Amino acid sequence: MILEQLSSPSIWRAGLVAICAIAAAMTLxxxxxxxxxxxxxxxxxxxxxxxxxxxxDHRAPVVTHMxxxxxxxxxxxxxxxxxxxxxxxxxxxxTKKIAPGEFSKIVxxxxxxxxxxxxxxxxxxFQRVAKDRLPLVMEMEADRMVNLRLLESDVDTERKVxxxxxxxxxxxxxxxxxxxxxxAALYQSHPYGTPILGWEHEMRTLDxxxxxxxxxxxxxxxxxxxxxxxxxxxxxxxxxxxxxxxxLKPRSERVRDARPKEPPHRAPIRLNLEDxxxxxxxxxRSYLAPSYTSAEPGEAEALDLMMKILASGTxxxxxxxxxxxxxxxxxxxxxxxxxxxxxxxxxxxxxxxEGVEIADVEKALDKVLAEFIEKGATQxxxxxxxxxxIASHIYGGDNQVRLARRYGWGLVNGRTIADIEAWPARLExxxxxxVKRVAKKYFDAAQSVTGVLRPVEKKKADAQxxxxxxxxx
Amino acid sequence: MILEQLSSPSIWRAGLVAICAIAAAMTLxxxxxxxxxxxxxxxxxxxxxxxxxxxxDHRAPVVTHMxxxxxxxxxxxxxxxxxxxxxxxxxxxxTKKIAPGEFSKIVxxxxxxxxxxxxxxxxxxFQRVAKDRLPLVMEMEADRMVNLRLLESDVDTERKVxxxxxxxxxxxxxxxxxxxxxxAALYQSHPYGTPILGWEHEMRTLDxxxxxxxxxxxxxxxxxxxxxxxxxxxxxxxxxxxxxxxxLKPRSERVRDARPKEPPHRAPIRLNLEDxxxxxxxxxRSYLAPSYTSAEPGEAEALDLMMKILASGTxxxxxxxxxxxxxxxxxxxxxxxxxxxxxxxxxxxxxxxEGVEIADVEKALDKVLAEFIEKGATQxxxxxxxxxxIASHIYGGDNQVRLARRYGWGLVNGRTIADIEAWPARLExxxxxxVKRVAKKYFDAAQSVTGVLRPVEKKKADAQxxxxxxxxx
Numbered sequence: 001m002i003l004e005q006l007s008s009p010s011i012w013r014a015g016l017v018a019i020c021a022i023a024a025a026m027t028l029x030x031x032x033x034x035x036x037x038x039x040x041x042x043x044x045x046x047x048x049x050x051x052x053x054x055x056x057d058h059r060a061p062v063v064t065h066m067x068x069x070x071x072x073x074x075x076x077x078x079x080x081x082x083x084x085x086x087x088x089x090x091x092x093x094x095t096k097k098i099a100p101g102e103f104s105k106i107v108x109x110x111x112x113x114x115x116x117x118x119x120x121x122x123x124x125x126f127q128r129v130a131k132d133r134l135p136l137v138m139e140m141e142a143d144r145m146v147n148l149r150l151l152e153s154d155v156d157t158e159r160k161v162x163x164x165x166x167x168x169x170x171x172x173x174x175x176x177x178x179x180x181x182x183x184a185a186l187y188q189s190h191p192y193g194t195p196i197l198g199w200e201h202e203m204r205t206l207d208x209x210x211x212x213x214x215x216x217x218x219x220x221x222x223x224x225x226x227x228x229x230x231x232x233x234x235x236x237x238x239x240x241x242x243x244x245x246x247x248l249k250p251r252s253e254r255v256r257d258a259r260p261k262e263p264p265h266r267a268p269i270r271l272n273l274e275d276x277x278x279x280x281x282x283x284x285r286s287y288l289a290p291s292y293t294s295a296e297p298g299e300a301e302a303l304d305l306m307m308k309i310l311a312s313g314t315x316x317x318x319x320x321x322x323x324x325x326x327x328x329x330x331x332x333x334x335x336x337x338x339x340x341x342x343x344x345x346x347x348x349x350x351x352x353x354e355g356v357e358i359a360d361v362e363k364a365l366d367k368v369l370a371e372f373i374e375k376g377a378t379q380x381x382x383x384x385x386x387x388x389x390i391a392s393h394i395y396g397g398d399n400q401v402r403l404a405r406r407y408g409w410g411l412v413n414g415r416t417i418a419d420i421e422a423w424p425a426r427l428e429x430x431x432x433x434x435v436k437r438v439a440k441k442y443f444d445a446a447q448s449v450t451g452v453l454r455p456v457e458k459k460k461a462d463a464q465x466x467x468x469x470x471x472x473x
Numbered sequence: 474m475i476l477e478q479l480s481s482p483s484i485w486r487a488g489l490v491a492i493c494a495i496a497a498a499m500t501l502x503x504x505x506x507x508x509x510x511x512x513x514x515x516x517x518x519x520x521x522x523x524x525x526x527x528x529x530d531h532r533a534p535v536v537t538h539m540x541x542x543x544x545x546x547x548x549x550x551x552x553x554x555x556x557x558x559x560x561x562x563x564x565x566x567x568t569k570k571i572a573p574g575e576f577s578k579i580v581x582x583x584x585x586x587x588x589x590x591x592x593x594x595x596x597x598x599f600q601r602v603a604k605d606r607l608p609l610v611m612e613m614e615a616d617r618m619v620n621l622r623l624l625e626s627d628v629d630t631e632r633k634v635x636x637x638x639x640x641x642x643x644x645x646x647x648x649x650x651x652x653x654x655x656x657a658a659l660y661q662s663h664p665y666g667t668p669i670l671g672w673e674h675e676m677r678t679l680d681x682x683x684x685x686x687x688x689x690x691x692x693x694x695x696x697x698x699x700x701x702x703x704x705x706x707x708x709x710x711x712x713x714x715x716x717x718x719x720x721l722k723p724r725s726e727r728v729r730d731a732r733p734k735e736p737p738h739r740a741p742i743r744l745n746l747e748d749x750x751x752x753x754x755x756x757x758r759s760y761l762a763p764s765y766t767s768a769e770p771g772e773a774e775a776l777d778l779m780m781k782i783l784a785s786g787t788x789x790x791x792x793x794x795x796x797x798x799x800x801x802x803x804x805x806x807x808x809x810x811x812x813x814x815x816x817x818x819x820x821x822x823x824x825x826x827e828g829v830e831i832a833d834v835e836k837a838l839d840k841v842l843a844e845f846i847e848k849g850a851t852q853x854x855x856x857x858x859x860x861x862x863i864a865s866h867i868y869g870g871d872n873q874v875r876l877a878r879r880y881g882w883g884l885v886n887g888r889t890i891a892d893i894e895a896w897p898a899r900l901e902x903x904x905x906x907x908v909k910r911v912a913k914k915y916f917d918a919a920q921s922v923t924g925v926l927r928p929v930e931k932k933k934a935d936a937q938x939x940x941x942x943x944x945x946x
Binding site (some may be wrong): 078079081176178180181184185188189191193194199200201202257258259260261263265266267268269270271272273450 | 482498551552554591650651653654658659661662664666667672674675731732733736739740741743744746769888923
């Protein structure tokens with residue numbers, strides 16, 4: 001799902017919000033994308049190139065303020081993996097006006113909350129505050145867009161934080177170790193293969209200079225999108241934006257380089273991880289697929305609906321067959337991750353039931369997929385999946401933060417407001433034939449990576465390290 | 474083997490060699506590495522930074538002339554894979570003084586032969602001519618080091634040539650398709666994972682500008698090593714070098730960037746390729762290992778000897794067990810590829826005998842490895858392997874071209890003349906314990922990629938593309 005599915009290639013940061021008045025200047029704002037007349041959403045550009053989106057939501061006197069940068073981990077140079085995410089942490093260190101660590105405290109003292117996020121394609125900073133605190137957070141966010149001050153000591157401390165983050169998220173969780181390895185195998189040339197957190201040995205070398213270089217290369221109003229959702233009008237936001245972000249000078253060419261295209265894979269890849277810390281044996285498989293941005297028209301919508309039918313929730317075909325009927329799996333499902341700028345992926349997984357061999361589970365999973373490719377879905381399945389997505393789209397529209405994220409994420413990945421809003425209409429057009437066609441096209445074994453995770457006794461794990469027994473999946 | 478084993482990550486070009494006198498100037502030459510007093514080899518630097526190695530060999534009035542550049546495919550930027558090799562082809566297009574395509578013809582008309590080579594870490598150009606033609610080839614090589622002239626039309630034609638080279642070498646040979654995919658999986662972060670020939674979709678985009686950028690970045694006397702072997706004295710070569718290469722201006726900083734270090738792999742990887750064109754089923758496995766440049770002292774020598782004992786030739790343990798005794802394999806062997814600048818790899822392979830399942834062959838291969846890790850080699854094995862290498866080192870020293878290549882390759886990868894010449898002495902120091910230790914350390918399943926290639930009927934192959942049967946190895 002393009003809009004809500006930020007979860008897969010992204011890292012959210014938990015953070016904490018005050019008053020800090022900063023002087024303001026003025027810039028003109030010009031409206032853009034006026035075509036989507038029906039939308040309640042306003043979209044315009046400041047003179048310095050910064051885009052602004054305003055989403056009115058007057059149910060409560062609160063606002064969600066987000067700044068999205070068109071840069072993510074996939075824009076890192078080789079050898080400095082993790083710098084996008086590291087910089088996102090360092091953005092909380094302060095400026096001339098705000099002492100290190102004060103940003104989130106100021107937001108909190110003003111009754112708000114803040115957070116930040118780094119993905120492969122985007123980095124965003126977010127605050128949710130009472131309406132009257134909007135000028136404050138706009139001033140603060142504009143300030144750190146260009147005035148970040150990094151002390152060597154802050155950088156050193158924060159490096160420990162990101163290394164600890166990696167340890168707790170990846171090293172302590174064999175399923176995440178496997179996922180990281182699978183992703184690296186799925187993208188052999190494209191930078192999506194590199195973890196957003198970074199490779200540990202490279203994270204250790206990230207320093208003030210690397211962070212500053214990345215900041216200066218990518219952080220500028222002409223590489224950013226402001227999204228404000230809440231109890232405000234477009235005119236109010238326009239005035240505030242001119243007074244804050246509008247005073248920042250654009251920097252010359254900030255546009256990111258095109259990433260290398262992934263070469264076609266020729267053979268299925270399998271990884272087998274045995275870890276004493278693993279729970280039940282699991283099998284997971286990812287297939288290279290297009291994203292909303294890279295797909296032929298209608299394909300991504302069809303993939304979304306297909307995975308809903310096949311693999312989402314307890315009424316999905318995979319769950320019904322493997323868990324309910326055959327009782328081979330304790331859990332099973334899948335996803336379509338279509339929100340990337342350059343590429344997406346399909347995935348399925350199953351957790352073995354007690355006493356069931358994981359190879360049997362995989363065989364059963366394969367059978368469901370083979371039958372789906374052969375027979376496709378029924379009209380009833382398709383209608384139900386579509387209705388469910390449309391309902392969740394509408395439901396998501398009810399949540400201010402999700403709504404703001406939907407627009408920010410869409411725009412940062414090169415989509416238009418009209419595109420974003422026409423998603424339900426495009427879902428309506430997907431036919432059973434479309435679903436069958438994308439199933440046949442993208443469940444292509446040669447484009448897949450399968451990972452099997454098995455628990456193993458500690459002793460045996462040590463013995464196997466050097467040898468070869470138990471290596472095969 | 475560090476010295477002769479150029480074959481794995483490298484592409485040799487078959488080319489063809491005249492008279493063309495060009496004006497000459499003078500530069501001073503300073504001797505370097507005088508420590509290796511026993512060596513008959515001279516090693517000095519021209520004032521512009523170009524290194525020169527002279528290897529006297531007076532048995533016949535011929536000379537081997539090589540220029541090695543400290544640049545290879547692993548120095549390419551992302552997205553322009555294949556540019557190092559493409560430029561190597563384009564170097565034969567000509568200069569103001571030499572018409573496109575004339576270089577090799579001139580060498581041939583003068584009774585010589587020429588060739589060129591692109592590896593992950595080095596690019597070299599080579600001519601073998603009668604002694605009195607040495608001034609000619611030095612003039613010509615110095616000319617194209619800085620005066621290459623590329624016409625758009627030549628670039629377009631040559632692009633077709635490299636694409637055809639890829640088609641014939643890779644696309645027409647399933648075992649090379651598999652090897653390419655295995656290498657991509659073995660190096661998930663380091664550029665060694667990218668094929669030297671390039672990914673096809675990127676090769677299609679290589680243009681005059683990309684070639685010129687690469688040429689101007691890396692081709693300069695201060696990034697080159699001249700190796701002359703043959704019926705010449707150091708003084709003769711020094712004089713000629715000053716008159717040809719010596720007149721070229723050094724370019725500011727030509728040193729290549731450090732490549733990213735490969736992150737540790739956590740789980741064994743398997744690839745399974747089925748192709749109607751495959752012959753007998755084969756299994757191949759590569760393990761990440763250090764190279765001579767990156768290894769702890771003595772480890773690369775031990776790895777070399779280990780693979781000699783275990784996997785080289787019909788007297789090796791793998792061959793004896795799998796082919797001679799068990800008759801499970803029609804052929805079997807392995808290698809240590811230790812000549813890379815940043816990393817090496819170990820590999821083993823076996824081709825199934827008629828009627829034998831490849832899984833059985835792999836199991837038998839694993840058993841040989843497991844036993845070797847457990848028991849190690851015998852002193853007799855070790856002495857025989859060592860004697861064989863030392864004999865082949867001496868034998869290689871008898872071949873002018875191989876000898877020149879040995880020094881060029883070693884120096885371009887940051888080794889010294891003394892290092893190169895002390896190889897036999899370092900082999901002498903390897904003990905049975907060393908061999909056992911590297912076996913246990915580097916036959917680490919988690920650092921391996923296993924590829925299985927199976928023949929399959931054409932029809933079945935088509936049917937399997939979309940589905941999942943037969944996918945597992």
